[in-house]
Amino acid sequence: xxxxxxxxxxxxxxxxxxxxxxxxxxxxxxxxxxxxxxxxxxxxxxxxxxxxxxxxxxxxxxxxxxxxxxxxxxxxxxxxxxxxxxxxxxxxxxxxxxxxxxxxxxxxxxxxxxxxxxxxxxxxxxxx
Numbered sequence: 001x002x003x004x005x006x007x008x009x010x011x012x013x014x015x016x017x018x019x020x021x022x023x024x025x026x027x028x029x030x031x032x033x034x035x036x037x038x039x040x041x042x043x044x045x046x047x048x049x050x051x052x053x054x055x056x057x058x059x060x061x062x063x064x065x066x067x068x069x070x071x072x073x074x075x076x077x078x079x080x081x082x083x084x085x086x087x088x089x090x091x092x093x094x095x096x097x098x099x100x101x102x103x104x105x106x107x108x109x110x111x112x113x114x115x116x117x118x119x120x121x122x123x124x125x126x127x128x
Contacts, residue, residue, distance in 0.1 A: 005095060006092065006095060014058075
């Protein structure tokens with residue numbers, strides 16, 4: 001539901017869920033190899049390739065050759081992409097305040113702690 005609410009906030013910016021997911025990931029790991037990005041996002045290389053093409057055409061990202069390997073491409077946020085990521089971050093802060101506004105600080109802390117425990121258990125399960 002949160003992703004759907006966030007999608008609605010991104011719609012006026014002209015960004016789809018798949019696009020904002022790529023941009024958000026690149027904001028934390030700029031310059032990833034396209035194959036690494038596909039693996040990290042758990043999407044196929046072909047579908048990511050066409051998605052990146054649309055992001056390049058919109059001026060949000062750039063593809064650059066990897067040093068020493070002309071076939072390999074790294075994906076970087078373009079200036080327009082950085083600006084959009086900043087808008088996305090502000091929208092996320094606003095959304096979080098609206099959806100968590102009725103929780104006390106103690107309730108927020110408990111929620112974060114509980115979700116962290118669940119995340120750690122899932123990580124152990126997947127690593128097993």
